[in-house]
Amino acid sequence: MNQRQRELYDEVKNANGELDLELGQIGDEEAKAIAEALKVNNTVTELFLQENDIGDVGAQAIAEALKVNTKLTTVYLYNNLIGDVGAHAIAEALKMNTTLTTLYLGKNQIGDVGAQAIAEALKVNTTLKELYLERNFISENGIKALNQVGNRSCKLWTDDQRKPSPAQLQEMASRAAQVRATIPTTKDPQVARSAAGMPHAAPSSSYAASAPTPPPRPPKPATLRMSSSKSSAHQDIRQLQARIAQLELERQAPPTTSAVPILSSIPRVSLQVLSQATAQFSESKRIGGGGFGSVYSGVWSGQRVAVKRLAADSTQGVAQFEAELEALSRFRHPNIVTIMCYTQEGNERCLVYELMANGSVRDRLDRKGGTPALSWQQRQNIATDIANAMHFVQTAIPRQPLFHLDLKTDNVLLDAHFNAKVADFGLTRSAPAQVDAHSYIRTQTVQGTLQYICPQYQHEGKVSVKTDVYSYGMILLELVTGQQPSIDLMSTVRHQLKRSRKIDALLDKAVDWSSQDKESVQVIAELAVDCLDPARVYRPSFGEVLRRLSGEEAEVNEDEPIENSDRECLLCWSAPTNAKLMPCCHACVCVACAQEMIQRRDKCMICRVPPTAFETGKYNQTFVP
Incomplete structure (x- = not known):
């Protein structure tokens, strides 16, 4: 053990009753030291380890301690980094532990595997009374497994309990009244919140409507670091009561529905x-x-x-x-x-x-490291994979298309089976932009790689869903020829197709081309030229690209508005663009769609700022026509 771990070991070993180690920057190694001390301490009954960096390794160590400790009744591990491995270890400990009554595992990284392991443990454990698993990565399958547990003496908190019940609201109100009499004489607002049963975060989020959080901790004795004013604690009580009233109104309101899918979260690690x-x-x-x-x-x-x-x-x-x-x-x-x-x-x-085992498409076209050339079949699959990805991000969430703006072969990676995956979405619009008289998006700075940037973006800073289509066209030319991207390459291919309808002389010589391959490559080359059209209105959408790649006959692109038509609304395609979204001014849609976006709190497709109003007028076209 290092000095820090030794100090923690001694502190835990000699502790009595409640042990508070929250916000202690405790990681896995420190958790190991704490666990070793818990194996020999028979006096600690409540352990507070929330708001630390304890991961699976630390959770495994604590689980081993729970197998032998016979005094702990409450353990807080809220807001750490515990995943399925740590949850499984804790589940095994619960099968043996007969003293623990309350366990807080909310806001970690536990998924369905960990939830199912805990569910199995609860079939055996009969002493645990409260288990908090909210704000993890548990899907409906994991929640279903937990809800099917026969041991109903244990109260479970999961993310399917979005809002408190009337009984829980009554309990919160009662708690608020009780803590009035326990307000300490302290000048430290953080301590006042803790002593009054409030979390260290802002009181308004102490019982979030989106997911339940652990109930307030019991009041601490006034001798513990007390130095806060009564007014601060009284303010906390008023805020808690206001939150109770807000939740009561939300509970009584009719349920709302949304077509926007539930978005996944990404684990944070130390x-x-x-x-x-x-x-x-x-x-x-x-x-x-x-x-x-x-x-x-x-x-x-x-x-x-x-x-x-x-x-x-x-x-x-x-x-x-x-x-x-x-x-x-x-x-x-x-x-x-x-x-x-x-x-x-x-x-x-x-x-x-x-980790993508086969690196970038550009590296494979260059045969970096002496790797073999990509076959024509592999290149066709790559073209389809990229189009699938881009069509998805532009259409998956209604009214919120995603722009890449740096789509290139360096940013398309290949896994062990040569499946292509688009990477590096870091240049998506996150900064305010300006809108010109024709309602394009005008970015303040053009970002991306020059050879892949369409004329509107490069020279005028105008962005649309056809911006990434242009970049995709250049990628197709690279797949066909193996050459580096350039304006000259585009001009040469266009000239060859116009003159002879064939580009045999430009095909990548590293590929053994069959006559059938040469027929299909003409389709790809013609598609590439269409994607690279200087006028964005004549470029196909990614939906049309996929149809052409699959061999379907070309059809009228429903995503493509007719020139000079007033049916330009990005969202419904059936009304004029007469509403400019405010305050960002980044998009123009019809009035009905603008109203719906505001009501549903959708985000602007460019800057991700939710519109709060709109300005009516006659706009020639939307920013994504």
Whole structure:
């Protein structure tokens, strides 16, 4: 043990009654020391370890202590980093423990596997009375397993209990009244909240409507670090009572429905965890890098991963980090690279992805490392995979298409089976933009790679869903020719098709082309030229791209408005664009759709700011026509 761990061991070993170690920056190694002390301490009855960085390893150690400790009745592990492995260990301990009555595991990283293990343990355990599992990653299957437990003496809190019942509201009101008499004489507002049964966070979120949180802790004796004013605690009580009234109104309101899917969350882990996963960010583990920072290979939670560590002094990197985290938390798809977890501690920011065994499409076209050439079948599959991903992000959430704006072969990665996955959504719009007289989005700065940027974006800063289609067209030319992207490549292919309808002379010579391959490559080349049309109105949508790749006959693109038509509303396609969304001014839709967006609290498709009003007028076209 190091000095810090030894101090914790001694503190726990000699503690009596309630032991408060919340907000103690305790990780797995410190949790091990605490667990060892709990094995020999027979006086601690309540252990508070919430708001720390305890992961599966630390949870396993604590679980071993619970198997032998016969005094602990309450354990708080709320808001840590415990996943399925740690939950399984705790479940095994619950099968043996006969003294624990209250366990808080909310706001961790427990999924269905961990929930099912706990459900099995509750069939055996008859002493646990309260178990909190809200704000984890437990789906309906895990909740169903928990709800089917025969032991109904244990009260379960999961995310299917979104709002408190009338009895719970009454209990909260009663608690608020009780703590009036226990307000300590202290000048420390944080201590006043804790002593009055309030969490350290803002009181308004102490019982969030989106998910239940642990009930307030019992009042502490006034001798513990007391120095707060009564007025601060009285204010907390008033805020709690206001929150109770708000929740009562929400409970009585009729339920609302939404077509927007429930969005998945991304686990947060400590920097220490990622440091261990990458051998302390060893140079030998570095597999790439750029202006944003470096990428390292590693192993996290038993899986090989790529860890993108942003440079601490990169202002642009911070914006990209936030944009990509927001984007990938909303979209999960087989052809979008999966983000596994992330770290954000001070100036340190890391994103952790699944490790793509075959690198980027560009590396494979260049045959980097002496790898064999991609076959034409593999290249066709890659083209389809990319189109699938982009069609998905543009259509998955109504009224909220996602732009990539840096789509290129360097940002398309290949897994072990050469399935393509789009990566690096960090350049999606996250900064305010300007709108010109024709209601395009006009970005303040053009970002991306020059060879892939369409004329409207490059010269005028105008963005639409056809911006990424243009980039996709360049990718198709790379797949066909193997050459680096360039304006000259586009012009040459267009000239060859116009002159002879064939591009045989431009085909990648590393591929053994059959006559059948050469027929299909003409379809791809013609599609590429259409995607690269200088006028965005003539480029196909990704939906049309998929139809053409599958061999379906070309048809009128329903996504494509007729020129000079007033049926341009991005959302319904059946009304004129006569409403400009405020306050961001980024999009123009019809009045009916604008009203619906505001009512449903949808976000602007560009800056992700929810519109609060709209300005009526006659606008020539939407920003995404």
